Amino acid sequence: MGVANNITAVLNFIAFLCSIPIIAAGIWLASKPDNECIHFYRWPVVILGFLILLVSLAGFVGAYWYKETLLAFYLCCMAILIGLLLILLVFAFVVTRADGGYDVPGRGYKEYRVEGFSSWLRDHIVNSKNWNGIRACLVESDVCAKLSQNYISADQFFMAHISPLQARCCKPPTACGYNYVNPTLWINPVNPTADPDCYLWNNDQNQLCYNCNSCKAGLLGNLRKEWRKANIILIVAVVVLIWVYIIACSAFKNAQTEDLFRRYKQGWA
Structure with missing residues (x-):
């Protein structure tokens, strides 16, 4: 050779x-x-x-x-x-x-807005006919269940560097003013803000914020990262x-x- x-x-x-x-x-x-x-x-x-x-x-x-x-x-x-x-x-x-992420005062994690991501991601993932299937898949995953295993106190949770998906699908938006019980259980505020996601949050572990626009933003944030x-x-x-x-x-x-x-x-x- x-x-x-x-x-x-x-x-x-x-x-x-x-x-x-x-x-x-x-x-x-x-x-x-x-x-x-x-x-x-x-x-x-x-x-x-x-x-x-x-x-x-x-x-x-x-x-x-x-x-x-x-x-x-x-x-x-x-x-x-x-x-x-x-x-x-x-x-x-x-x-x-x-990047649709923004800092939240007093939190170790970011929260995300759908509008902050590229139009291609919005059109082909979260605004497509596939979202219902994606949502059902996320419900069956252990993304949110892991939070309750890893964090107990409110201070520990608020300072945690959780993923965008967990920050937006597993808990209500911070602006809604919900009171912490555990990472996936929150007490309704007396006067929630006008954000529609505040009314979509549900303590049912199969619902949480999976129906929220913020959950779509969290998915895009995860993909980007x-x-x-x-x-x-x-x-x-x-x-x-x-x-x-x-x-x-x-x-x-x-x-x-x-x-x-x-x-x-x-x-x-």
Whole structure:
């Protein structure tokens, strides 16, 4: 095996390693309660990661045994996959750029407004016909049940850094003035504010604030927070993949040159 093929094989092994954090990030996203309830958006990162893994293995085999057709297939497919990963990254940054969160005095967590998020997220998730299914899924999850297990006193709960989903689906909005009993049980105020969510809150553990607009905002807040974290891993992976791809293209050309030179020498021998 020539030097250029050795380099290409090593580069494909690096690309194979890059696929692992991509798959891990995708599985982490898919395992979150909010993503579990939004079935259409759970798996794109995982699928891309597995495709990169398979294509990298094909490139490694092609380089090790110098299968020119397989190497050409690898270079073509990897260019497409890197392009798709870049599109996904740009799209995720655009739709999660707007943040509907705002600080609440005396609270360790933020609360969220639906209007503060991108129109795409609002139109395709919380304002879509899928919300009833998402809501039912959230009710069945243990998102709110965990709060009662982890926090007892009001001071402990108010200073906690709970997730956006928990802050908006599991408790009434702070502005409503409800009195704390436990994280998912609150006493009605005498004169609640005019916010419609104040009247939608219910101490029934299957209702809570799942019918509130604030719960939709909490879901979007969770999605934004999780995708922004995953994007850091994806950015590093895509930079390494682009670097590997550029060098692999150069090595492939050098391997072809080596092969032509070898054949030329054999022809004159």
